[in-house]
Amino acid sequence: MTLLDAATPSAAALWPAPQALGPLDALVDVPGSKSLTNRYLVLAALADGPGRLRGALRSRDTRLMAQALGSLGVAVDDEGADWVVTPGSLTGATTIHCGLAGTVMRFLPAVAALADGPVRFDGDATALVRPMGPVLAALRQLGVRVDEHGEPGHLPFTVHGRGGLLGGQVDVDASGSSQFVSGLLLAAARFTQGLTVRHTGRTLPSLPHIEMTVAVLRAAGVEVDDSRPAIWHVSPGPVAARDVRVEPDLSNAAPFLCAALVAGGTVRVPGWPSSTTQPGGLLPGILERMGGTTSLDGDVLSVSGTGVVRGVDLDLHAAGELAPTIAALAVLAGSPTRLRGIAHLRGHETDRLAALANEITRVGGQAEQTADGLVITPRPLAAGTWRTYEDHRMATAGALVGLRVPGLEVEDVATTGKTLPDFVGMWTSMLAGGADTTSGTAPA
Numbered sequence: 052m053t054l055l056d057a058a059t060p061s062a063a064a065l066w067p068a069p070q071a072l073g074p075l076d077a078l079v080d081v082p083g084s085k086s087l088t089n090r091y092l093v094l095a096a097l098a099d100g101p102g103r104l105r106g107a108l109r110s111r112d113t114r115l116m117a118q119a120l121g122s123l124g125v126a127v128d129d130e131g132a133d134w135v136v137t138p139g140s141l142t143g144a145t146t147i148h149c150g151l152a153g154t155v156m157r158f159l160p161a162v163a164a165l166a167d168g169p170v171r172f173d174g175d176a177t178a179l180v181r182p183m184g185p186v187l188a189a190l191r192q193l194g195v196r197v198d199e200h201g202e203p204g205h206l207p208f209t210v211h212g213r214g215g216l217l218g219g220q221v222d223v224d225a226s227g228s229s230q231f232v233s234g235l236l237l238a239a240a241r242f243t244q245g246l247t248v249r250h251t252g253r254t255l256p257s258l259p260h261i262e263m264t265v266a267v268l269r270a271a272g273v274e275v276d277d278s279r280p281a282i283w284h285v286s287p288g289p290v291a292a293r294d295v296r297v298e299p300d301l302s303n304a305a306p307f308l309c310a311a312l313v314a315g316g317t318v319r320v321p322g323w324p325s326s327t328t329q330p331g332g333l334l335p336g337i338l339e340r341m342g343g344t345t346s347l348d349g350d351v352l353s354v355s356g357t358g359v360v361r362g363v364d365l366d367l368h369a370a371g372e373l374a375p376t377i378a379a380l381a382v383l384a385g386s387p388t389r390l391r392g393i394a395h396l397r398g399h400e401t402d403r404l405a406a407l408a409n410e411i412t413r414v415g416g417q418a419e420q421t422a423d424g425l426v427i428t429p430r431p432l433a434a435g436t437w438r439t440y441e442d443h444r445m446a447t448a449g450a451l452v453g454l455r456v457p458g459l460e461v462e463d464v465a466t467t468g469k470t471l472p473d474f475v476g477m478w479t480s481m482l483a484g485g486a487d488t489t490s491g492t493a494p495a
Contacts, residue, residue: 065436066464066475068453069482074316074358077481079307081320083108083297084329085470086260089116089154090267091295093162093237095136096125098271100292104134107297111469112152119147119155123166138292143168143212151178151400151441151469156206157230160186161238164195166212171200173207177441180205182398185231189221189248218242218287226252227398232283233264239285240273250281256368256395263328270295298324301331303471304352305376306447307481308334312343312356313383313454318481323352330370337365337373341380360384362429368392371399372444374425378407379448381427382416383455394423400469401440410437410449414456434458443469450478 088108093116095102107113109129117127117134124142128135143166149156156174163170184204187197196211218239225231232248239246255261265275265283271293274286299322311318324332325347335345338354342361346353362384367374371393381388396403404420411418414435417428437449439462449461467474 064463065460068437068450068456068459068461069479070457071310071314071454071482073314073484075311075314075318075481076316076484077307078319078321079304079477079481081299081301081304081307081322082106082110082472084300085110085112085303086154086263086300086329087267087297088113089152089158090233090237090264091297092116092120092127092134092136093158094267094271094290095292096120096123096138097162097238097241098136098138098290098292101135101137102292103294104136105132105294105296107134108300108470110472111150112154115148115150115152115155119149119159122147123162123170141166141212143170146171146173149174149178149206151175153181153228153230153399156181156183157186157228158234158237160190160197160210161235163210163212164190164193164216165214165238165241167214169209169211171207171209175441177401178206181400182227183208185223185225185227186234189223189231189235192221193217193219216242218244218246220247220249222249222251224252225250226254226256227395229255229257229260232261236261236264236268236275236283236285240268240288240290242287245285245287247282247284254368254394255281256392257330257371259328259330259332259369266328298322298327298329300470301327301329301334302370302372303331305331305334305373306379306451307477308338308352308354309376309380309451310454310481311354312338312341312360312380313358313451315356315358316484317353317355319351319353321351323347323350325350330372333370334373337363337377340365341384362386362388362427364389364391366392367424371396375403375407375444375448376451378411378418378425378427379451382411382418382429382432382452384429387429388427389421390424390427391421392423393425400442401445403442403445406438406440406442406445407448410445413437414452414459432456436460436462438462439464439466441466443467443471447471447474450474
């Protein structure tokens with residue numbers, strides 16, 4: 052199915068995106084990072100004892116990860132405020148449902164190779180178009196049997212675990228996603244010889260996500276050598292059980308902080324780290340270029356705006372996950388914007404470049420795809436339906452555009468539950484101004 056084949060949404064699936072009626076004054080408490088939560092879960096499952104995650108994100112993607120690890124014999128207790136992970140012998144003869152979670156489908160095949168039997172991977176219908184070939188090719192280089200049950204290089208497939216893996220060296224083209232590298236590195240300390248991963252592609256998107264993987268490995272006592280460009284060596288050894296606190300998801304903070312530029316006023320996010328491996332850490336600098344002012348007081352990031360947005364020429368190769376939000380902001384700017392370095396977004400939850408171009412055009416804007424990004428030229432916008440393609444970041448982008456476009460309706464806003472439970476409640480509270488906004492349960 053192409054993006055243009057999407058069915059007309061029913062009226063019940065449409066959310067009237069609220070307009071901003073004046074300058075904002077809000078504190079938005081953003082839940083934990085999905086990227087860090089799922090990395091910590093994988094390492095806790097491979098650790099030498101029970102571990103605890105504090106402030107972990109509870110969303111569809113992280114629950115899918117916890118359920119997948121549970122099916123492999125790992126006990127994940129999420130009944131209390133924290134998640135407690137108790138490792139066990141990895142068992143096969145199971146099926147892992149990945150949903151649309153790239154971290155599940157790309158992080159766990161190498162873990163499944165350590166199980167004592169076959170592990171089948173499947174997912175949502177739209178997940179079947181997401182590229183998996185580099186992961187499967189890497190496992191085969193390491194001697195793992197992989198059976199593919201549909202289109203080669205995609206879900207569904209079965210990894211035949213043998214209870215252990217020798218490891219060694221592997222070449223992988225991670226031009227399509229940094230997750231191809233991270234998924235191998237996370238499990239590599241459990242390989243008998245460790246693992247050397249060499250990236251062979253011409254580009255390497257989202258390098259901060261690989262740096263995040265290296266950082267969490269080192270914090271767990273794993274020796275990682277990343278001194279050579281595009282080559283990583285993980286030494287064999289134990290993974291230390293840890294008690295960790297998960298940082299807020301800085302990319303999920305993006306639509307709220309961008310709202311200050313659109314509506315004027317100030318939005319504050321507590322818990323902002325002074326240093327981070329999250330790509331969202333680049334956001335303050337980006338927003339300053341687009342007309343905002345930022346300040347960090349302790350751990351509270353404040354972003355203020357006047358309602359005037361400037362267009363930019365921006366390379367987002369290191370932070371592609373911010374692109375839908377920045378594209379939505381660019382639609383409301385006073386001058387054109389060019390976003391570069393994000394060709395890999397064509398392989399995300401949907402083809403995000405095509406989706407953004409379609410929806411910006413649908414509401415009267417002008418957006419053109421380039422080889423590696425988008426050119427967005429502001430135009431007068433009109434009411435319409437903003438489609439989301441089962442993509443959480445498309446939904447939050449639509450909400451941002453709706454701040455200034457009366458009558459805009461966002462399709463399937465509940466898809467935000469993938470990484471940001473109760474987005475609608477948080478958004479509504481932010482617009483009310485002056486009220487603390489916190490995460491809650493996923494939208495129905």
